[in-house]
Amino acid sequence: MIGHLQREIERYSNTHAQCFFEESISSAEATATVAAEAATEKTPMEICKGINGLEKVILRDIRGSSVEIYLYGAQVTSWKNEHREELLFVSSKAIFKPPKPIRGGIPICFPQFSNHGSLEAHGFARNRFWSIDPSPPPFPTNSSNKTFVDLILKPTEEDMKIWPHSFEFRVRVTLGPAGDLMLTSRIRNTNTDGKPFSFTFAYHTYFAVSDISEVRVEGLETLDYLDNLQNKQRFTEQGDAITFESEVDKIYLSTPTKIAILDHEKKRTFVIRKDGLPDAVVWNPWDKKAKAMADFGDDEYKHMLCVEAAAVEKPITLKPGEEWRGRQELSAVPSSYCSGQLDPQRVLQGS
Numbered sequence: 638m639i640g641h642l643q644r645e646i647e648r649y650s651n652t653h654a655q656c657f658f659e660e661s662i663s664s665a666e667a668t669a670t671v672a673a674e675a676a677t678e679k680t681p682m683e684i685c686k687g688i689n690g691l692e693k694v695i696l697r698d699i700r701g702s703s704v705e706i707y708l709y710g711a712q713v714t715s716w717k718n719e720h721r722e723e724l725l726f727v728s729s730k731a732i733f734k735p736p737k738p739i740r741g742g743i744p745i746c747f748p749q750f751s752n753h754g755s756l757e758a759h760g761f762a763r764n765r766f767w768s769i770d771p772s773p774p775p776f777p778t779n780s781s782n783k784t785f786v787d788l789i790l791k792p793t794e795e796d797m798k799i800w801p802h803s804f805e806f807r808v809r810v811t812l813g814p815a816g817d818l819m820l821t822s823r824i825r826n827t828n829t830d831g832k833p834f835s836f837t838f839a840y841h842t843y844f845a846v847s848d849i850s851e852v853r854v855e856g857l858e859t860l861d862y863l864d865n866l867q868n869k870q871r872f873t874e875q876g877d878a879i880t881f882e883s884e885v886d887k888i889y890l891s892t893p894t895k896i897a898i899l900d901h902e903k904k905r906t907f908v909i910r911k912d913g914l915p916d917a918v919v920w921n922p923w924d925k926k927a928k929a930m931a932d933f934g935d936d937e938y939k940h941m942l943c944v945e946a947a948a949v950e951k952p953i954t955l956k957p958g959e960e961w962r963g964r965q966e967l968s969a970v971p972s973s974y975c976s977g978q979l980d981p982q983r984v985l986q987g988s
């Protein structure tokens with residue numbers, strides 16, 4: 638029996654241990670965890686081939702929730718709750734073929750949000766191949782979450798021709814014990830020429846909703862926004878929660894740290910908590926733009942809503958050696974959500 642377990646541990650170690658990262662636990666504990674996982678055949682992290690052979694990482698929680706992340710774009714393409722219900726929208730027409738970005742999930746927009754600059758729309762991080770980072774610098778906070786993966790992107794010489802800056806971009810994707818999904822980005826200026834650089838950023842999250850006309854967003858009312866559909870002019874949002882009956886493409890400015898998406902039909906509320914990301918983009922292409930997009934179904938706009946934790950209005954500037962951190966935490970709460978619960982003071986949990 639012991640020999641069998643030992644063989645299982647070795648087999649597991651050979652195939653998975655290089656990508657099983659535990660923070661703040663001793664190697665003895667890690668070995669015990671690996672052994673337990675191997676014995677039950679439940680791996681908290683797995684690397685496998687996804688669509689068109691693109692590599693993806695799957696994180697799993699024993700209660701049934703899971704997250705999938707493609708190394709292409711470091712893009713989360715699936716987030717399921719403990720009932721294995723999909724919480725993110727990915728278009729049935731999404732093209733998983735570089736250099737086309739994947740339509741859905743959580744694309745990362747860097748170093749430029751949308752067309753707010755001279756680079757390609759939403760920058761290039763979403764259509765580059767990231768690597769698994771085996772030894773990321775530790776986070777100052779000690780976290781109880783053990784199911785995560787660290788990915789890293791560094792620019793190639795070709796990248797530096799279009800954006801002449803050296804950087805290290807690390808993203809940690811964590812699946813919390815309650816099925817919450819956390820993304821923490823750390824971007825460091827590694828320029829050796831003494832030059833600072835500036836960038837804009839967004840977690841371009843596509844939430845899956847039952848019917849867009851049954852959805853409302855709370856936390857953005859009365860705020861100023863830039864309207865992408867009206868030459869980025871500035872307006873002030875009126876009235877109560879935001880509802881949807883036509884195309885929307887707005888950048889809300891200096892938003893609270895907590896925003897909620899209420900889906901009446903599904904009896905589900907998504908809660909977005911964010912840190913280091915003052916703005917929030919709300920986007921739904923509606924019918925006309927949906928038809929114009931090759932990688933998006935004509936009627937799919939009814940079943941998605943992008944609410945994007947972002948830093949757009951005031952670009953982030955980093956001097957050489959400086960690091961920026963931007964974090965979003967997503968949870969899906971069953972049944973209708975009381976707006977009084979929106980508490981911007983709630984402190985974000987550790988990584």
Ligand code: BG6
Nearest residue numbers: 751758759841865886918920945
């Ligand atoms: C949103 C922008 O974030 O992304 C929209 O505000 C844009 O203007 C949308 O149309 C989708 O962008 P893309 O490049 O993925 O088609």
